[in-house]
Amino acid sequence: MPSPPPPAGRPTSKDVARHAGVSQSTVSLVLAGKWRGRVSPATVETVRDAAAALGYRPNTSARSLRLGRTRTVMLVVPVLTSPFFGAVHSGAARVAAERDFGVVVYPTLDGADLAPNAFSPAAIDGVLASSMAAEPLDVLRSAGPGTGHLPLVMLDSEPGHGVPTVNHDVAEGMRTIAEYVVGLGHRRVARLRSTVRTWTFEARDAAFRAALGPAEVVAEACAPLTLDGGREAALSLLAAPARPTALLCDDDLQAAGAYKAARALGLRVPDDLSVTGFDDMRYARVVEPELTTFRLPAVELGARGMTALLDLLDTGDAGPDVVLPGELVIRGSTAPPTPA
Amino acid sequence: MPSPPPPAGRPTSKDVARHAGVSQSTVSLVLAGKWRGRVSPATVETVRDAAAALGYRPNTSARSLRLGRTRTVMLVVPVLTSPFFGAVHSGAARVAAERDFGVVVYPTLDGADLAPNAFSPAAIDGVLASSMAAEPLDVLRSAGPGTGHLPLVMLDSEPGHGVPTVNHDVAEGMRTIAEYVVGLGHRRVARLRSTVRTWTFEARDAAFRAALGPAEVVAEACAPLTLDGGREAALSLLAAPARPTALLCDDDLQAAGAYKAARALGLRVPDDLSVTGFDDMRYARVVEPELTTFRLPAVELGARGMTALLDLLDTGDAGPDVVLPGELVIRGSTAPPTPA
DNA sequence: AGGGGATAGTCATACGTATGACTTAGGGAT
């Protein structure tokens, strides 16, 4: 005998069979619910009782091997410490659990590239990937079985690459928030962008400019989506000769950094400077005054994305691309400009 | 033939063997690195080339079935939207990836109890669980193979239940921060606690009182670790007849709520009221003035916990219980009391 | 020349499950 790994001790379907006085096949049929016309109701009950008595739970590896599917999907996110992706995971995990799927998380730690062997430990039926550029996307697609493709759904990514997508309506958000600020009467606005050029970089910009109307952009800068990044960039923006009366940021945390810059320059928010964020993460209400921002339903993004992926696995069709609307949240960081 | 699931198409070790002109056993030996004394270097190279040429990656399910181990562990956390647990996951995931383990996350969504069947989708070698009470712990322990126990390491949990633990030194943190505040000259302090009674509830309290010295506690309350929870509870604490000059909170977000209460009452931080947080999450620097707090190394907690768990799986020994020291971070929210 | 040992492999099997093909028993219709 080729050395059984440790005597195990966990009951198998064979143990249940012996205990119930039937064959292993019967146990399998009963527990899979495919017994109609093959097993009598009385036997079904016997088997179920035996399984319960032994505390039998099927061996996932064996089942996956036989079925060729693992009921596990991978969620690829930049990093989980961000509350945004935490929320995405939360929604995705809930849906997966409901449909009896497991989720393994692959964090592409701080832009580190997706390792081609990223999928070694866990066997994966599909991938739900967030905000990725083009090349990692190729890695993912080519990682499938054989020459085929691994079923894939992308979040907040450019549609039209033959991959189903679920997106936030970021452009609409930008438009809404810009219109609101201009509507308050601001004419000199500054813009603080993200250094990461996602595919929405241009679309966001177009929406912003389209909503500008009579206002003009007096300063613009890119900064990482961090507190210090926001502070430093805002510091230079606010030093512009024609000082802006409003500052639109790509992110709540960045906006919080802008608060720090304003304070350092002796400017009061919103009296001397209106500030807006984006996303409506928890930071938005922590700052004082609370931040006017555009809420993105991150939890729902994860949930809808997972739904699409599991539909794709089950039925071969992920359904149409989804664009989730957000919502303007008006708080205390915006006000009409003080007449100079 | 009993119906092969779809022709698959992904190369197996058998395909590699055919391609290299050797037997499947040889492929397995080579790729497992156990060929010394059994396979010639030339053949080893041939096999490796063939594997690379076909893009062979071993089938995880089959390997797990054969080996009886899955190289996947489960991380149990209350909820991932909290930056704290996001950080824990981040550290844990890094270590797991380094040691070629997968991680599935089980979020006990908002205190929902741990479902006994929580482990169905993914096959698990062990569990890394965070901040749990006693009963779920039992669920975990009894979920192991047979009557045995599933290997388990606990984070921020009471040691001495026969389960290895990795903890933050919360009591020391409380002592440090209280000593610092009293050292500044405060004599009337208030305390804002968490409503969740973790096992450190008493220990924290003892440390706090021991560090009090000449100071006295003029008010105390419990509140959820949220912005609004902190604000409302702080509101009542600050209405106490002998108004405290310092307010120590169990959490940074709660402390941010306390800022709101102070502002509502016209109290300036730190001139009229010193405030301290706990954890040093990102909120701590977002608020103005930035928050004096006690930094807990959450990422390292996850990393050390995962290390202990994988050691337990590999060697049968998780090593001694770990207590990670934190660090007092002094920022602008604390100052000597203004002489009344 | 014969034996012994190293070297280089192959063979056969088991892990636990799912399922098409087969078997057996019973009963009703002709």
Add this chain to the structure above:
DNA sequence: ATCCCTAAGTCATACGTATGACTATCCCCT
């Protein structure tokens, strides 16, 4: 009495891997 049909199960096998037991060379030593 014969035949067929359905119900109720069992049998056998395959999924892909890992590994102990076995086999076949070849070379060196006495």
